[in-house]
Amino acid sequence: MSIQRGMQLNTATKIDVLIPAIEKDLATLPHVIDNIRRYVTHPIGSIYIVSPVSTKIRKLCSRKNCIFVNERSVLPLTKNEIHYQSSRWNRSGWLYQQLLKMNGDSIVKAKYFLVMDADTVLIKPHSFIVEGKTVFYCRDWSQPEYFNTYRKLLGMKAPRPRSFVTHYMLFEKSKLSALKQKIEAVHKMPWYKAIISSINKKKQFGFSEYETYANFMYTKNPGSLVLRSSMNKSLNMNASSLKEQQIRNLALKYRSLSFHKRKIYSKAP
Numbered sequence: 001m002s003i004q005r006g007m008q009l010n011t012a013t014k015i016d017v018l019i020p021a022i023e024k025d026l027a028t029l030p031h032v033i034d035n036i037r038r039y040v041t042h043p044i045g046s047i048y049i050v051s052p053v054s055t056k057i058r059k060l061c062s063r064k065n066c067i068f069v070n071e072r073s074v075l076p077l078t079k080n081e082i083h084y085q086s087s088r089w090n091r092s093g094w095l096y097q098q099l100l101k102m103n104g105d106s107i108v109k110a111k112y113f114l115v116m117d118a119d120t121v122l123i124k125p126h127s128f129i130v131e132g133k134t135v136f137y138c139r140d141w142s143q144p145e146y147f148n149t150y151r152k153l154l155g156m157k158a159p160r161p162r163s164f165v166t167h168y169m170l171f172e173k174s175k176l177s178a179l180k181q182k183i184e185a186v187h188k189m190p191w192y193k194a195i196i197s198s199i200n201k202k203k204q205f206g207f208s209e210y211e212t213y214a215n216f217m218y219t220k221n222p223g224s225l226v227l228r229s230s231m232n233k234s235l236n237m238n239a240s241s242l243k244e245q246q247i248r249n250l251a252l253k254y255r256s257l258s259f260h261k262r263k264i265y266s267k268a269p
Contacts, residue, residue, distance in 0.1 A: 016108035025118035120167035128170035137230040138162035152198040164214035166230035
């Protein structure tokens, strides 16, 4: 993937970056890291790669000046302790990764941190704080079960002005901590156990960290959010095979490209 030169805006708020990853992400992850540095308009502090033990990912972190974080150090439970599957699918690892993101405030140092999915590459400049307001990139469809779980977790209906599931999101540490404290206050148990117990495990897509955090933020103060269309394009190809001219052409219409294989995420943004 040739990297298009981006316009380097430099907004004042410094942010850290958190990217959960596994070895299958190695084809895309270098492009994800490079384009964060090129297209995020904030000063970047540290980029943390949260992963199972992996020599290959450690080497990439060393090469790209990122910090490797063993996922086993992030939560007091492992993926093997999550049982979220049927005879046709297994979502345990998918849920575990979301819980890792939701404990990102225990890892990063900056007040704000960008969580980025390891299969999504930015191709245009992105600002996440504008005039003191947090920018959330949105799309127009979601999974109904996300909001059923939200209601169970927080005892209220999600406002859901748009869908916030767009493969990356800026979190504010204090607000994320407040969300988890609220969940614990409602359920009288650790927040991650409350999430696991609130999901309808007969449903394949039962929880979204992005929908949960952003709807919580919107409920508290809708005026503190700026909503922008994500304009994300899903591609079923290898990121490295894209030529610079193809990227330029795609950037005329899209802000980011996702190289995941899940058909459920192949709908129009």
